[in-house]
Amino acid sequence: MRVGIYGAGTIGSVHARVLAATPGVVIAAVADSNEGRARTVAASVEARPAADLEALLALGLDAVVIAVPNVLHADACVTALERGVDVLCEKPMATSVEDARRVLDPVERTGRVYQIGFNRRFAPAYAGMRDLVAGGMTVFSGAMKMNDGDMRNPPWFSNPAVSGGFIYDTGIHLLDAARWLLGPIHTVRCLARSSCYPDMDDAVVLLATASGALVTFSTCGHATWTPPTERIELFGDHAAVVTEGFDRLIHARAIGQPAVIQDFSTLPWEERLGYVQQDQAFVQAVTQHRTPTVTAEDGYRAVEVVAACYRSAANDGMPVVVG
Ligand SMILES: NC(=O)c1ccc[n+]([C@@H]2O[C@H](COP(=O)([O-])OP(=O)(O)OC[C@H]3O[C@@H](n4cnc5c(N)ncnc54)[C@H](O)[C@@H]3O)[C@@H](O)[C@H]2O)c1
Secondary structure, eight states: OOEEOOOSOOOOOOOOHHHHHHHHTEEEEEEEHHHHHHHHHHHOOOOOOOEEEOOOOOOOTTTEOOOOOGGGHHHHHHHHHTTTOEEEEEOOOOHHHHHHHHHHHHHHHHHHOEEEEOOOGGGGGHHHHHHHHHHHOOOOOEEEEEEEESSOSSSGGGGGGHHHHHIIIIIIIHHHHHHHHOOOOOEEEEEEEEESSOOEEEEEEEEEEOOOOOEEEEESSOOOOOOOEEEEEEESSSEEEEEEETEEEEOOOOOTTTTTEETTTSSHHHHHHHHHHHHHHHHHHHTTTTTOOHHHHHHHHHHHHHHHHHHHHHHOOOOEEOO
């Protein structure tokens, strides 16, 4: 399987390395508007550098990884899909509902594989939480938080014209996780403010799921990097399940019973964060011509939730029905 990498920055180089080590995969080329980066990352995986997406696609690829800044995702994905190339796109699918719909259309029309980079779904701590919930725990309420230590790196991160806004970049991971764990999100109420950056780098959200669960979510971009930078707590009938970053999964089954703690902290970080499993799942979907584990609809629904958060925030926390 011949893969191209579009975007040779932080995460593009991770995909290049992980995919190059996956049996059956050859990285054909790496493109970046920064020539030096394209050359360096290409050399590290014995690929050739390419000038842009067109030059990449001209090489006759089976699949492309889209790892350029957020606002560029939709156009790049549409171009690749229309050319008959399967796509693994970093989150977010797009930075507006309209643009996300523009991507859904060619996915549905062409039948190409499109997977969105919600790596947490493959990370052992998160996958373990999902197994426990799917295994019969009724969740009534929960609390989620996800912080970035700062928004300085990469430089476009704090510019909403490129990132789409802080929640499109960072919060979207756990908003997707909420839907994956608990089912469709029905209503959001969101307050957001700009605290340390011009973008709204603080947001507090109340989520009500279609199943009736009530979940709080707080996220900020100026927290320091002291762990855990993210955490999910879900509460059932005198039971709780908690993730501490990617490192630990804690399951308290009942009052008076010892909690079961699973520790993943010694796994190699690319597995602990789910990148290896995510990219391998993509390769399987492409080679077996089947629907990927994380679909275009998952990408689209997450964008809908983020858009609803911004709409609510613009209206003083007014409840907004998602979709
Ligand atoms: N899933 C995750 O855990 C995760 C982690 C980090 C980043 N991301 C996502 O991955 C994407 C890239 O993030 P990053 O942190 O690697 O950013 P980055 O800035 O390190 O890398 C982006 C690269 O794209 C290149 N680029 C910019 N404009 C371009 C253009 N028009 N054509 C070609 N190349 C262009 C830049 O030169 C840079 O090398 C973002 O969408 C981000 O949200 C996901």
